[in-house]
Amino acid sequence: MSGLPIDFDLAWRSLPELLAGLQVTVLITVLPLLFGLALAFPICFARMSARRWLSLPAELFVVFFRGAPLLILLYVVYYGFGQIALLREGPLWLLFGSPFGCAIVALTFNHAAYMTEVLRGSLLAVPGGIVEASEALGISRRHIFIWVKMPLAIRYGLKAYQNEVVSFVKGTAIVSVVTITDLTAVANGIFEQTYDPFTPILCAAALYWAFINLLRIGFELWGRWLGRHQREEASPLTAEAPRRFGLRRLSSLAKAML
Amino acid sequence: MTPSTETPGAAPVPEADEPAIGLYGVVKLYGSHRALDGVDLEVRRGEKVVICGPSGSGKSTLIRTINGLERHDGGRIRVNGIELTAEEGTVQDIRQEVGMVFQHFNLFPHLTALENCMLAPRLNRGLGKEQAARLAMRHLERVHLADHAGKYPARLSGGQQQRVAIARALCMEPRILLFDEPTSALDPEMVNEVLGVIEELAATGVTMVCVTHEMGFARRVADRCVFMDRGMIVEQGPAYDFFAQPRSERLRGFLAQILR
Numbered sequence: 001m002s003g004l005p006i007d008f009d010l011a012w013r014s015l016p017e018l019l020a021g022l023q024v025t026v027l028i029t030v031l032p033l034l035f036g037l038a039l040a041f042p043i044c045f046a047r048m049s050a051r052r053w054l055s056l057p058a059e060l061f062v063v064f065f066r067g068a069p070l071l072i073l074l075y076v077v078y079y080g081f082g083q084i085a086l087l088r089e090g091p092l093w094l095l096f097g098s099p100f101g102c103a104i105v106a107l108t109f110n111h112a113a114y115m116t117e118v119l120r121g122s123l124l125a126v127p128g129g130i131v132e133a134s135e136a137l138g139i140s141r142r143h144i145f146i147w148v149k150m151p152l153a154i155r156y157g158l159k160a161y162q163n164e165v166v167s168f169v170k171g172t173a174i175v176s177v178v179t180i181t182d183l184t185a186v187a188n189g190i191f192e193q194t195y196d197p198f199t200p201i202l203c204a205a206a207l208y209w210a211f212i213n214l215l216r217i218g219f220e221l222w223g224r225w226l227g228r229h230q231r232e233e234a235s236p237l238t239a240e241a242p243r244r245f246g247l248r249r250l251s252s253l254a255k256a257m258l
Numbered sequence: 259m260t261p262s263t264e265t266p267g268a269a270p271v272p273e274a275d276e277p278a279i280g281l282y283g284v285v286k287l288y289g290s291h292r293a294l295d296g297v298d299l300e301v302r303r304g305e306k307v308v309i310c311g312p313s314g315s316g317k318s319t320l321i322r323t324i325n326g327l328e329r330h331d332g333g334r335i336r337v338n339g340i341e342l343t344a345e346e347g348t349v350q351d352i353r354q355e356v357g358m359v360f361q362h363f364n365l366f367p368h369l370t371a372l373e374n375c376m377l378a379p380r381l382n383r384g385l386g387k388e389q390a391a392r393l394a395m396r397h398l399e400r401v402h403l404a405d406h407a408g409k410y411p412a413r414l415s416g417g418q419q420q421r422v423a424i425a426r427a428l429c430m431e432p433r434i435l436l437f438d439e440p441t442s443a444l445d446p447e448m449v450n451e452v453l454g455v456i457e458e459l460a461a462t463g464v465t466m467v468c469v470t471h472e473m474g475f476a477r478r479v480a481d482r483c484v485f486m487d488r489g490m491i492v493e494q495g496p497a498y499d500f501f502a503q504p505r506s507e508r509l510r511g512f513l514a515q516i517l518r
Contacts, residue, residue, distance in 0.1 A: 133364035133423075136325055137378040137430060138353035147377060151368050229368050229410035 005198040014190050014200060021186030022207050028172050028182060031104050033165065036111030043112060044119040058116070065113035071174050073110060078102040078178045099178040107172065114164050122157030123149060155226050162219045166212055183207055276339050278303045278434055278465040279324055285332030286319050286489075293319045295489035296333065303433075306466045308476040308497070311486035312512060317469045320486065321436050324467065325349075325356045338433060354382065357427030361439040363419040365411040371398060371422045372407040375429045382430065390429075397425040401455050417448030421455055428459075435459065437468040471516055477501060485509045 046058035065073070081087055081096045088097075095101040126149050134144045176185035187204035191197060279301040286294035293316050301307050309317045322328040323335060326342055326349035335342040337352045366374050375394035379385045385393065398404050401421035411419050420440060427435060437456065441449045453475045460466055460479045470476065476483055476497055483500040485493045485508070493506045504510045 127364075129360060129362055129364040130366060132327055133358075133360060134366075134378075136327060136353060136356075136358040136360075137382070137426070138350055139378055139381050140350070143381045147381065148366060155368065226368075229370075230412050 006202060007196055007199045010190075010194060010196060010199045011203050014186075014203065017186050017190070018183065018200070018203055018207060021181060021183035021204070022211065024181060025169075025172055025183040025208075026211065028100075028103055028107065028175055028180065029169050032107035032111050033168065035104070035108040036115055039108065039112035040115035040119050043116045044123070047116060047120060048123070062113045062116050065109050066117070068110075070106065070110050070171055071177065074103065074106045074174060074178055077106045099175075099180050103175040103178060103180055107168075107175075110171075111164075111168060114168075115161075118157050118160045118164055119153070121160065122153035125156040126152045158219065158223050158226065162216070165215060165219075169212055169215070170208065277301055277336075278305070278338060279467065280336040281320075281324075281333065282335075283333035284320075284323060284330050284335060286316070286323060286328060287331045292489050294323065294330070297486075297489070297491055299484065299491060301465060301467060303465055304463045306460050306479050306481050307468070307484060308480040308482075309467065309469045309484045309486060310471060310473075310476070310512070310516075311492075312515075315486040316489040317486045318438055319489075321358075321438050321467055321469050324434075324436060325353050325358055327358075354430065355432055356434045356436060357430055357432035358436040358438065359420070359423050359427055359440050361443050363411070363416070363423045363443070365419055365423055365426070367411050370408050370410055371403060371414065371425075374411070374422055375426045378426070379429050393429055394425070397428040398422070400428065400458070401425045415448060416444045417451045420444065420448075420452045424452075424455055424459070432464070434465040434467070437466070437470065439469050439471075441470065441472060473501065473513075473517060485512065487512075 043058050043061060046054040047062065049055045049058075077096070078099060081102070087093060095105065130148060130152070131144060134148045139147070172182060173184040175182050176188065181189070183204050187200040190200035194200070277300040279299070281297050281299040284294050284297045285292065295316075297316075297320060299307075299320075309320065311317045319328055323330045324337060329344070330342075338355045340348055340351050340355075342348055342352055365371075366377065369377065372391060372394050375397060376385075376387075376390040379393055380387070380390045395404060395407060398407050401424050403418060403421055403425065406414060406418060406422075411422070414422065424440075440456065441452050444452060449472070453472060456466075456468070457475070457479055466479075468480075480497045482494060483497050484491055485500070485504075485506075487508050493500070493504065493509045500509075501513065504513055
């Protein structure tokens with residue numbers, strides 16, 4: 001033992017297994033993110049509709065799935081739906097028969113409920129005057145949504161979306177309770193085999209951290225690209241020569257990271 | 259006015275003497291408040307009309323009913339021979355003919371000046387990118403902003419933003435232009451550059467309705483001035499008489515306030 005709580009040899013040996021677990025985690029993150037987002041649009045439109053028979057069910061959906069604990073939601077879908085004979089014999093069993101399918105469904109509904117609200121808040125933040133100006137130009141409602149409202153809403157909602165995605169990634173760890181071997185489950189398995197309480201869990205944490213920061217950088221770049229209209233443009237007169245990578249730059253970088 | 263013999267839905271073929279804008283007994287309600295209380299106003303083709311009045315008098319509401327941003331609750335509105343009804347299609351038809359400039363510019367912040375001007379022609383008329391850019395450039399030149407075409411609104415001054423907004427409206431080549439207090443949100447030193455551009459436009463023969471408190475501008479440009487108070491037109495007349503010999507007590511009081 002090195003005195004550190006980490007057994008580097010074990011960490012190295014279990015790396016392939018952990019990476020396989022990370023792959024599952026990525027899959028179980030990305031699919032519900034896509035499906036949930038796609039689902040959030042129609043639900044959001046219904047929620048913002050003036051027609052009560054449309055907005056009420058959408059509101060109930062949001063209230064229910066935001067309020068329901070993800071763990072219990074997962075249990076209900078995985079253990080509960082199997083009890084329904086009709087479902088067991090129907091075509092949907094392809095989906096609900098596998099733990100993976102159940103997890104995707106539960107996570108998707110959870111994410112859709114959150115995203116409905118993120119989307120709604122962002123759309124409501126678009127200034128009414130800008131929408132009016134588009135209407136006055138004779139632009140159709142559909143085009144106003146696509147070319148004016150949505151581009152602005154994405155800019156207003158990007159930070160909230162990033163938050164939701166980051167906490168969602170960590171939330172996926174609970175899928176291990178329905179026998180999916182995601183990153184957390186792999187780390188747990190190694191712990192149970194070796195009784196090393198630190199190494200596998202810390203390695204898993206490092207991989208989660210790396211994944212989330214990769215996403216963060218992606219968001220950062222996306223946000224910077226979207227925010228180009230607010231930046232000072234670099235005119236040839238004022239643009240500074242690129243500074244060399246010196247101590248000054250390092251310290252400012254460190255400050256920015258803190 | 260002879261009574262209209264057209265059947266609803268007939269193709270809008272405006273007669274030569276048909277006014278560009280006709281408001282007949284227009285009423286707008288906010289709850290029980292009558293923001294417009296039976297307004298009659300006809301604007302001839304090519305006429306420049308300035309509307310003034312104290313705040314809350316209904317002048318902005320009036321101008322916004324003309325292109326359906328506010329839906330009227332009573333009376334009739336005809337624009338370029340099109341009757342404005344509850345039907346969505348009629349509003350869209352009217353908006354193709356009517357450009358509007360707002361107090362707060364309302365430019366698209368995520369698009370450059372050029373792209374702001376290109377959006378409506380591309381979407382409404384299906385112009386290609388290059389065609390739309392050429393059109394937009396032509397109108398940016400008219401408002402003396404060709405050099406700033408590539409800038410985003412956040413990088414432009416208030417006066418420049420308002421001139422982009424004017425160019426954006428011009429790109430739809432409207433026959434009628436509505437201005438809703440176009441200089442009220444501007445710093446004083448930028449007012450004249452915007453008024454100058456509007457005056458240049460006025461000389462082109464387009465029909466204009468402008469809500470403004472710039473009385474010097476009204477004197478120079480307006481064929482007719484309209485004074486509103488409490489949702490009604492109180493007095494109207496040629497610009498010269500309007501300022502020199504106001505007939506009503508309310509207009510005298512108002513002019514005394516703003517010309518102090």
